[in-house]
Amino acid sequence: MENSPTAMAFSVLKTLLTSLFFYADKPLIVFVDKCKHLQFIRCFLVSAFLFFLRLLPSLFPSFNASPFQSYKFCFNSKRGEALCPVADGGGGEPGIARALTQVLSIVTDIPVSSRKYEVVRSLAERLIDDNLLDGNKALQEVNRTVLAAAFCRTLKQLESAVIDHGGSHVVTGTPDGGGSVIDDYYRGLRRVVRAAKFYGDLVRRRLSARDELSRSEVSAEKLAAELLWLVQKMTACGCSEDALRRWSSAQHLARLSLSAEPRLQGALVKVSAFLLDQARQLWKEADEESMKYDELRQTNMNMLVSWLPLLCRASNGTDTPVLSINKRAELERTLELIINTLDEEEQEKVLSLWLQHFTYCPSSDWPNLHDIYTRWCTASRTSLLLLN
Incomplete structure (x- = not known):
């Protein structure tokens, strides 16, 4: 069930991991425009992180996947904007x-x-x-x-x-x-x-x-x-x-x-x-x-x-x-x-x-x-x- 202790634990884990990823991404924004290799690395890390978030529900079938709201991210590094989550597709928005x-x-x-x-x-x-x-x-x-x-x-x-x-x-x-x-x-x-x-x-x-x-x-x-x-x-x-x-x-x-x-x-x-x-x-x-x-x-x-x-x-x-x-x-x-x-x-x-x-x-x-x-x-x- 979505409100079970297991579901709550995974929801907290997802939120913690997402917050840590946002925090770790901010320093990269300063340098990505100056180096194409860093841009590639940043995109790869973001893609890997999104894949990991989507993979978690399949690893634990007993967990209702609804709390794992799908995310997409802004890559507008030219304007210096931080990575930000936005509801995507048929999830919560x-x-x-x-x-x-x-x-x-x-x-x-x-x-x-x-x-x-x-x-x-x-x-x-x-x-x-x-x-x-x-x-x-x-x-x-x-x-x-x-x-x-x-x-x-x-x-x-x-x-x-x-x-x-x-x-x-x-x-x-x-x-x-x-x-x-x-x-x-x-x-x-x-x-x-x-x-x-x-x-x-x-x-x-x-x-x-x-x-x-x-x-x-x-x-x-x-x-x-x-x-x-x-x-x-x-x-x-x-x-x-x-x-x-x-x-x-x-x-x-x-x-x-x-x-x-x-x-x-x-x-x-x-x-x-x-x-x-x-x-x-x-x-x-x-x-x-x-x-x-x-x-x-x-x-x-x-x-x-x-x-x-x-x-x-x-x-x-x-x-x-x-x-x-x-x-x-x-x-x-x-x-x-x-x-x-x-x-x-x-x-x-x-x-x-x-x-x-x-x-x-x-x-x-x-x-x-x-x-x-x-x-x-x-x-x-x-x-x-x-x-x-």
């Missing part, structure tokens, strides 16, 4: 999930100029909407799982596209995000490490992905637009929290965006604005006594620290404002609400970050958080007087 995954992958990969783009995009929307309108929990879970995976994949592609096209240089003349609360020594050290990482990424990708350099700057802008579309679909399916968490932790992309092309910056501002609005909605629905409340609070903090500098720099756009006047005013109120959920020290860090970037960007006077900054100063002054 339903056909509708595989179909939606394929369609979303094509939507992200093909250019907007292709005459097939609108066809595939419409097909993806119809699949998602049909799953949602059906009301079945299993179909809704398919939407949530596949959309979350697509968002993560597109986010990685966007970061790679920005780096590949020269967006990884260090922004000069811009204040460090730590503000006055960070010691000068650590601030300088962070700048050195950040610069080394940026240039290291640039050199590594130029050497290992020369065939991908034909992508235009529009491709990065297109990926950002796809992210906005995906997060809108995730919100409709009730899984915007996952997108918010991933976007708030995309600190590397947020730093790269400060030196990106204006059109790409505008697209990223739209994604951030939409997700900040979702953060406000989720916060209103959160229970203060639950663990989710603390997680949302930390996510909000990460969101502000990561993307507030871009909001200060890229709100005007190349010819027209990225956001309308009403949307700007609404987002300012959202920012104030989210900042108010933080404790005093976190508010200081966020507001110090805002003040520096707001001051160093003469081309933009938004977002204007002067009122909440003044209120924080008053509250801090009052706290000091109460201590004395």
